[in-house]
Amino acid sequence: MALNAILLDAAGKGSDTVARLLEAMNLTESQQADLEALEQRRKIAMVGFQSLKGEALKEARNAFQSERRTKLKKVFNEEQWALWSSYWERPRTPNAQSAEVKLKEKDSQNITLTKINGRHWIVRPDGKPFFAHGITHVGGNRARIDYAKISTACKDLGFNAYGYGCPTQLRSDMPYIASWNHLVPISYYRGSNGIKFVDVFDARVEARLEAGVKAYCLLNVRTSQNIIGYCWTDLGTWPLNNHIGKNWVDYIRSLPEDASGRQAYQKFLRAWKGDDGKDRDQAFLRLIAREYFRIIGEAQRKYAPDHLIFGDRFGFNTLDFDILQEMLPYVDGIAIQPPFHGAFPKEKFDEIHQITGKPILICDFAIRFKDGDKDIRSWKPAADSIAAGKTYAEYVTAALKTDYIVGVFWCNPVDT
Secondary structure (H helix, E strand, C coil): CHHHHHHHHHHCCCCCHHHHHHHHHCCCHHHHHHHHHHHHHHHHHHHHHCCCCHHHHHHHHHHHHHHHHHHHHHHCCHHHHHHHHHHHCCCCCCCHHHHHHHHHCCCCCCCEEEEECCEEEEECCCCCEECEEEECCCCCCCCCCCHHHHHHHHHHCCCCEECCCCCHHHCCCCCEEEECCCCCCCEHHHCCCCCCCCCCCCHHHHHHHHHHHHHHHHHCHHHHHHEEEEEEEECECCCCCCCCCCCHHHHHHCCCCCCHHHHHHHHHHHHCCCCCCHHHHHHHHHHHHHHHHHHHHHHHHHHCCCCCEEEEEEECCCCCHHHHHHHHHHCCCEEEECCCCCCCCHHHHHHHHHHHCCCEEEEEECCCECCCCCCCCCCCCECCHHHHHHHHHHHHHHHHCCCCEEEEEECCCCCC
16 A cells, blocks of 8 residues: 555546556556665655756656666566556546546557458558568567657568567557566466466456456556457466476365355366266366456457457467367467467468358567577578578468468567
8 A cells, every 4th residue: 555655646636547557557566666775766866856956856857767777677577568658658647537548448440350361451540461581579668769760760670560668659650469478477488486366266366367458458548449459378387387397276175164266166076977087177177267268358359449359379389279269259360479480380270260260360479590609499490581581571471371360569679
């Protein structure tokens, strides 16, 4: 409560968006303590600034803000920083309620999907179909980026969109993928100690997740007409058997007797007619997914009406078709991050499309190549940039020839 009060004071009375922002960021206790210390220091600095005037005041404020941004970026992860900066570094609306109203308004001028002569297309607000050829991770948080230069460079190279991780400064520049990756931190690359499952059967968790979705939609409302679609958790640790050694079923099973999830599990067991073991756990995993996607999906439709949804971003190694089936009622397309193996994996894409019946967005792929002594981690990297360029062209051409692929997004344009 102390942190929330401090931030409310900074934003101005009545700014209830701050509370939703904190909910959406899902800070750890350690992060909350660090942020509260930085906010207390900011208040002290503001008092000191009262004795300065003119250029001295301007220089002192700029120096303080630069140092503060650096420290904040060390406290937050990439997704949290994106949310924080979207709110605190955007122009303020005169009335916080005006953004709330716009958030709920239906807008026919958003990006949509259509099918023309058997092929799926993304359709811009002006009614023109286009194939998204974009770049993810443009806003590398460890790089100093001149956004005007990178915008020009992207367009000169023939890109027409930004993928997930698009910084606030570029969301008005070209269509982009809006995404989060922190509400349920289960991305497998977080490692065993970084993954955190939640009790989706708990009403308090449901309220927190809905608040997080609402906050993120609100932070994108100013550029909503440029949103290709919303993506959710990246490469979630869904399969029961995975290299992390943890799964959502075991987590629910380990909860206290009076926990909502544990009670849901006991109810499931009483109704279960099959054998104990993998089939039973897989069936309960599907119930977990059903509840998770219901919460996220209904909130997404509520707070970003008439926008496309691509849902969780799946890799081939995180894809569980039972889980995918539970997501289908809430999404317009499927976001896939294929392995960086070079050749276009059409057979796997065909399988996914046949099962889901929905268009596919290749939300993150790359062709790696050897580059001096740099640490390039990849399966069979290309020999050099020329070989990688040829493979890249073949990959994008194959995607264009696949009638259910609506876009491809290249990974890691900024070398950090």
